[in-house]
Amino acid sequence: MGKFFNGFKNRLKLSENDYHNFAYLLVNRLEEEIDVELKFEIDSIGDDFSSLRVFANQNKKILGSIDITVTVNMVITVEDELIKGYADIMLYSRPRRLQIYNCKGDYISYTCNEKEGFIWRKIGWAIDEYGDYDNFLESDS
Numbered sequence: 001m002g003k004f005f006n007g008f009k010n011r012l013k014l015s016e017n018d019y020h021n022f023a024y025l026l027v028n029r030l031e032e033e034i035d036v037e038l039k040f041e042i043d044s045i046g047d048d049f050s051s052l053r054v055f056a057n058q059n060k061k062i063l064g065s066i067d068i069t070v071t072v073n074m075v076i077t078v079e080d081e082l083i084k085g086y087a088d089i090m091l092y093s094r095p096r097r098l099q100i101y102n103c104k105g106d107y108i109s110y111t112c113n114e115k116e117g118f119i120w121r122k123i124g125w126a127i128d129e130y131g132d133y134d135n136f137l138e139s140d141s
Contacts, residue, residue, distance in 0.1 A: 005114065009078050011050045019045060023054045026076065026085050026118060030056075030110065033120040034089065036070050052076040068093055071136065083114040088126070090133050097133050107133060 007014045008022075019042055027040045040056035054074040062068055074087040090107040091098040099106065105125030112120045128134070 005083060008050070008052075008083060009081065011048050011078075013049050016042075019052060023052065023074075023076070026074065026112065027054065027056050027072075029112070029118060030072065030074070030087055030120050033110065033122075034070075038070070038072060040072075046077075050078045066093060068098075073133075073136070085112045085118065085120075086110070087120070088133070090136065092136075097128075097136065 007018070023040060023042055027038055031038050036058050038056040038058050040054055043053040043055045045052055052075070054072075054076070056072040056074065057069050059067060059069045069092040071090045071092055072087050073090075074085060076083065076085045078084075087110045088107050089110065091100065097106065103125055106128040107126055109123040109126050110120045111123055112118045
């Protein structure tokens, strides 16, 4: 991973396999934190190779016919010479984002960084003021 860290920080073009392995590491650690197995794909790599966007989800049927999807929008960037990760986690049923009763927001945010060993920690609930995540699955699928 040292090659990846140095290359990512210095905005060097790395192999697709390097990006995939690093995304796998962060998704795997997030899975452990939220206790949900996720499927993921790299959505985009920044033009200057200093950012990475990962889309992850898990779809489950409950009660026979209700689809519930846990969806993660993860962004990995270099800030202040440190690699940092941000993840927003939402629940959907079909293309509609679900509101969770009695919560202080629309989705929950997590963060991690290189200095702390990429251990995810919960920031808390956030409000989707502009509706960016209302139909996220429709726009990104």
